[in-house]
Amino acid sequence: xxxxxxxxxxxxxxxxxxxxxxxxxxxxxxxxxxxxxxxxxxxxxxxxxxxxxxxxxxxxxxxxxxxxxxxxxxxxxxxxxxxxxxxxxxxxxxxxxxxxxxxxxxxxxxxxxxxxxxxxxxxxxxxxxxxxxxxxxxxxxxxxxxxxxxxxxxxxxxxxxxxxxxxxxxxxxxxxxxxxxxxxxxxxxxxxxxxxxxxxxxxxxxxxxxxxxxxxxxxxxxxxxxxxxxxxxxxxxxxxxxxxxxxxxxxxxxxxxxxxxxxxxxxxxxxxxxxxxxxxxxxxxxxxxxxxxxxxxxxxxxxxxxxxxxxxxxxxxxxxxxxxxxxxxxxxxxxxxxxxxxxxxxxxxxxxxxxxxxxxxxxxxxxxxxxxxxxxxxxxxxxxxxxxxxxxxxxxxxxxxxxxxxxxxxxxxxxxxxxxxxxxxxxxxxxxxxxxxxxxxxxxxxxxxxxxxxxxxxxxxxxxxxxxxxxxxxxxxxxxxxxxxxxxxxxxxxxxxxxxxxxxxxxxxxxxxxxxxxxxxxxxxxxxxxxxxxxxxxxxxxxxxxxxxxxxxxxxxxxxxxxxxxxxxxxxxxxxxxxxxxxxxxxxxxxxxxxxxxxxxxxxxxxxxxxxxxxxxxxxxxxxxxxxxxxxxxxxxxxxxxxxxxxxxxxxx
Amino acid sequence: xxxxxxxxxxxxxxxxxxxxxxxxxxxxxxxxxxxxxxxxxxxxxxxxxxxxxxxxxxxxxxxxxxxxxxxxxxxxxxxxxxxxxxxxxxxxxxxxxxxxxxxxxxxxxxxxxxxxxxxxxxxxxxxxxxxxxxxxxxxxxxxxxxxxxxxxxxxxxxxxxxxxxxxx
Numbered sequence: 001x002x003x004x005x006x007x008x009x010x011x012x013x014x015x016x017x018x019x020x021x022x023x024x025x026x027x028x029x030x031x032x033x034x035x036x037x038x039x040x041x042x043x044x045x046x047x048x049x050x051x052x053x054x055x056x057x058x059x060x061x062x063x064x065x066x067x068x069x070x071x072x073x074x075x076x077x078x079x080x081x082x083x084x085x086x087x088x089x090x091x092x093x094x095x096x097x098x099x100x101x102x103x104x105x106x107x108x109x110x111x112x113x114x115x116x117x118x119x120x121x122x123x124x125x126x127x128x129x130x131x132x133x134x135x136x137x138x139x140x141x142x143x144x145x146x147x148x149x150x151x152x153x154x155x156x157x158x159x160x161x162x163x164x165x166x167x168x169x170x171x172x173x174x175x176x177x178x179x180x181x182x183x184x185x186x187x188x189x190x191x192x193x194x195x196x197x198x199x200x201x202x203x204x205x206x207x208x209x210x211x212x213x214x215x216x217x218x219x220x221x222x223x224x225x226x227x228x229x230x231x232x233x234x235x236x237x238x239x240x241x242x243x244x245x246x247x248x249x250x251x252x253x254x255x256x257x258x259x260x261x262x263x264x265x266x267x268x269x270x271x272x273x274x275x276x277x278x279x280x281x282x283x284x285x286x287x288x289x290x291x292x293x294x295x296x297x298x299x300x301x302x303x304x305x306x307x308x309x310x311x312x313x314x315x316x317x318x319x320x321x322x323x324x325x326x327x328x329x330x331x332x333x334x335x336x337x338x339x340x341x342x343x344x345x346x347x348x349x350x351x352x353x354x355x356x357x358x359x360x361x362x363x364x365x366x367x368x369x370x371x372x373x374x375x376x377x378x379x380x381x382x383x384x385x386x387x388x389x390x391x392x393x394x395x396x397x398x399x400x401x402x403x404x405x406x407x408x409x410x411x412x413x414x415x416x417x418x419x420x421x422x423x424x425x426x427x428x429x430x431x432x433x434x435x436x437x438x439x440x441x442x443x444x445x446x447x448x449x450x451x452x453x454x455x456x457x458x459x460x461x462x463x464x465x466x467x468x469x470x471x472x473x474x475x476x477x478x479x480x481x482x483x484x485x486x487x488x489x490x491x492x493x494x495x496x497x498x499x500x501x502x503x504x505x506x507x508x509x510x511x512x513x514x515x516x517x518x519x520x521x522x523x524x525x526x527x528x529x530x531x532x533x534x535x536x537x538x539x540x541x542x543x544x545x546x547x548x549x550x551x552x553x554x555x556x557x558x559x560x561x562x563x564x565x566x567x568x569x570x571x572x573x574x575x576x577x578x579x580x581x582x583x584x585x586x587x588x589x590x591x592x593x594x595x596x597x598x599x600x601x602x603x604x605x606x607x608x609x610x611x612x613x614x615x616x617x618x619x620x621x622x623x624x625x626x627x628x629x630x631x632x633x634x635x636x637x638x639x640x641x642x643x644x645x646x647x648x649x650x651x652x653x
Numbered sequence: 654x655x656x657x658x659x660x661x662x663x664x665x666x667x668x669x670x671x672x673x674x675x676x677x678x679x680x681x682x683x684x685x686x687x688x689x690x691x692x693x694x695x696x697x698x699x700x701x702x703x704x705x706x707x708x709x710x711x712x713x714x715x716x717x718x719x720x721x722x723x724x725x726x727x728x729x730x731x732x733x734x735x736x737x738x739x740x741x742x743x744x745x746x747x748x749x750x751x752x753x754x755x756x757x758x759x760x761x762x763x764x765x766x767x768x769x770x771x772x773x774x775x776x777x778x779x780x781x782x783x784x785x786x787x788x789x790x791x792x793x794x795x796x797x798x799x800x801x802x803x804x805x806x807x808x809x810x811x812x813x814x815x816x817x818x819x820x821x
Contacts (some may be wrong), residue, residue, distance in 0.1 A: 518805075521743060533747035552747040553802055555756065577747055579804040627798045652755065 041482055042492040044071040049512070052444045052505050054457060055114045055128055056478075058082075059499025062109040064130055064141065069444070069455055069505060070480055072494030080139045080148045081109030081132040085595035089148075092597060093571070093606040094526075095295070097304035101135050101153050102289045110134045113163060113228075113502040116143070117170040117206070121233045121449030125510040127211050129164040129173045136160035138175050138204060140211050145297065145516045152213045153290035155310050156183045156200040156220070162229040162334075166206070168237045168449075172271065173213065175202040176242050180223035180249075183312075184286065193251035197223035200312075201242065203271055212294065217278045217311045219269065219322070222375040223249050225258070226267070228333055228399075233449050234340030236358045238272035241343050245330040247374070259349060263382065264331060265324035265374070266345050268361060273321040274313055282318070283311045298525040300603050316376035323365060324374055326382040327354050333399035333440075337408065337423055338449050342387060346397035346410065353397050353410060355426070357387035388426040392419045398439060399502075401446035403453025403483060409446075411438040411458065418458055418481065420488060432488045434479055436462040443483070444505030452507055456481050456488070459500045466493055476500060517581040519602030526604035528573035533557045538649045545570045545647070551585040551599065552577045553626040555651065556619070559634030563647030566611055566640060572597075572619075575604040586622025589636070596622050611638040706791035707758045710766045717785045718774030719808065725769055729819050737810075737817030744804040745814070751821060756799050758792070761821040769815055776811040779803050 044050055050068025058065055062082030066075045083090030083099070090099050090107055099107055109132035117127045127149075128141045136154035141147065154160055154175050162176030180197040182188055188196065198220050205216040224244040232239035247264045250257030277283070288310040295302040315322040331345035331354070343356040364384040371381040396414030403409070406423050416437050420430040440459045444452040463477040475495040482489040521531060530536050530550040536557040539546045545568050550557045556574075564570055574587045578601040588596040589609050597605040611617065621632035639645050715721065741749075741760075748756035763772060775782050775789060779801035782789040793800070806814070 532743040534742055550747060553800055555747075557747055577744070578802055579744065579806075580802060583802070626800055 056500035061498030091595040100304035131163035155288040176226035194249040236340035243331040243334040263326040335400040353390040442503040554628035558649035589619035715770035716774035718778030723769040737813035
């Protein structure tokens with residue numbers, strides 16, 4: 001018995017020794033999620049910074065979230081298409097116009113595909129664009145302030161899904177419609193979809209200096225579903241590629257009826273040709289009504305303008321501009337490799353990936369080798385444009401990204417995996433499971449001429465048991481893999497906010513140094529700004545009462561206000577007079593039917609308060625700004641509607 | 654004992670009720686009571702001397718920060734002082750009234766108590782000053798822990814504000 005114990009102890013000792021040596025000798029070369037080096041790879045020590053920014057769409061949150069890679073830490077939620085009471089976005093008078101549309105004020109959307117602006121096909125880190133899927137819109141977000149600066153509505157579109165992807169020099173941000181609709185909209189039977197509904201592909205020009213967006217033209221295509229898209233780059237710069245499904249043009253039970261054809265199409269658009277046509281006076285101006293909302297950083301205020309016209313183009317009027325590439329089978333993702341040579345269509349009902357060759361496509365077009373036409377648009381022969389097929393054995397391929405070494409990484413939704421394969425040879429190099437049911441994936445720069453292929457992030461649709469349970473509703477889950485070696489290595493899981501569809505990553509060094517720290521008070525051109533404490537005042541204009549209020553640690557000027565009456569509309573115009581990094585002040589007043597304001601240093605924001613009850617009501621700072629934050633408060637006296645108390649305001653008197 | 658408390662409570666509420674009839678004439682007695690107790694208590698005396706930090710004269714202390722020497726011309730530069738006043742009104746006035754104690758001390762007469770270098774370092778480097786300069790630290794305590802905000806003035810702007818202080 002004793003002997004036995006000794007033997008066991010000896011074995012333990014040996015095992016311990018072995019483990020100790022194993023860590024020391026094997027280091028990074030070893031595999032398996034339990035390896036301590038995997039923990040080190042995602043560990044960013046306290047006070048240290050991440051190597052990459054990752055911008056993840058919020059899906060049904062309507063916003064955009066900012067994460068660090070490799071840590072998976074979330075830094076910020078940027079409000080884009082949805083009201084955001086945390087900062088007052090969409091509630092404040094300055095930002096309400098951002099959510100104006102031809103349908104009126106729309107306080108929510110479904111944001112899908114962020115894309116960072118490019119110069120010469122490389123990420124330039126000036127802006128990030130994202131689409132609103134439900135009420136078709138494209139937003140532009142500044143990558144210096146990390147705030148939404150512009151939103152343009154897209155007319156004639158519905159289900160703005162094959163968006164928002166930028167061309168190689170950010171000439172255009174492109175928005176395609178998922179749902180075809182009557183163009184222009186009209187009252188007609190749904191059953192008459194086929195041949196009557198159409199799909200608009202919108203090319204929105206981006207002003208190279210300010211980024212301002214303007215719809216240059218819309219190509220009015222046959223009534224298919226335009227699912228995803230990506231620009232050509234390098235040799236294929238000047239082209240844009242869209243996957244389509246429902247080429248059956250079914251209007252009901254698409255689940256079955258849109259899956260009848262063996263092949264749908266990738267639509268190849270020579271946008272340079274269309275641009276030239278339009279510049280020479282081509283196209284038809286169509287009456288329209290769509291909102292263009294622009295935020296001005298100097299006035300801290302957005303304005304909304306309704307545009308009344310859009311230039312439309314019929315593709316058959318421009319020979320050589322639009323072609324269809326047959327692609328099996330209801331292709332979803334449409335991705336172009338860093339050289340611009342390969343266009344990958346992931347047939348979501350197919351097990352294989354279809355890779356088209358840009359060179360083959362050009363040769364087929366020049367040889368006029370067509371296989372019929374669809375509504376006058378030439379269809380190329382599948383065999384003529386095909387470069388190769390990846391036979392991976394996975395199920396439900398969706399999206400592909402690239403590294404800088406000529407490898408591609410494709411997600412498989414049904415079989416829950418990422419498959420790494422080689423461009424050109426089409427051989428599968430590695431496959432790793434995801435947890436679970438991966439949608440998009442993201443490699444920083446993986447959709448440009450210059451990928452930074454160190455990590456791939458899988459954006460999973462199903463979370464289930466990956467974290468502590470929190471009831472039926474959960475955040476989605478992302479997984480980060482190290483792709484620096486031959487085989488992918490799963491490093492870490494992290495939950496993500498909303499439902500990230502696509503994401504965009506960029507090296508931190510391209511953004512961090514130019515990030516705005518605070519707004520200069522001397523640049524503040526807000527008409528209701530309080531630039532100095534002596535400028536604080538209260539002005540009555542009929543039933544409107546304008547309070548010019550300033551904040552600095554730790555008081556409001558003024559903090560006692562009298563002479564307001566029931567039935568008044570009170571505008572609190574709050575200017576934060578701090579001029580230092582990370583000293584916001586909040587403002588909240590009891591019974592406000594809006595939200596709080598979170599005012600950055602040097603900024604002015606306005607909230608409306610309509611007092612309904614007589615009394616003396618407090619307001620206070622909501623952001624813990626200093627040791628005396630709890631003292632940062634004030635009172636506003638509300639008198640009966642027929643009262644004759646004069647307006648007065650004070651601080652410390 | 655319990656009875657006494659009870660009956661005095663009733664008496665007090667009767668008193669209150671009788672006051673309620675007359676509109677807001679009655680001042681609250683509560684604050685007077687507290688003022689008494691505070692004066693009765695022995696002063697906590699945070700400093701060894703009786704002089705408040707704000708009244709302490711220390712013209713040799715240059716403070717901690719980027720400014721090591723300032724040459725003040727005999728004549729006040731009126732143009733610079735005017736610029737300084739504009740900057741002061743926008744950046745400083747919310748907490749510093751010109752001639753009375755407010756959130757922070759009044760700038761009037763500050764150069765009789767502080768060196769020009771100390772004043773500029775307090776403007777330009779307040780976070781470090783309140784930690785490392787003993788006088789600035791004592792001032793923070795005297796002014797209820799209200800922090801001196803860094804308004805990110807340039808040295809040139811801070812110099813102009815100093816010139817303005819000379820005119821006060």
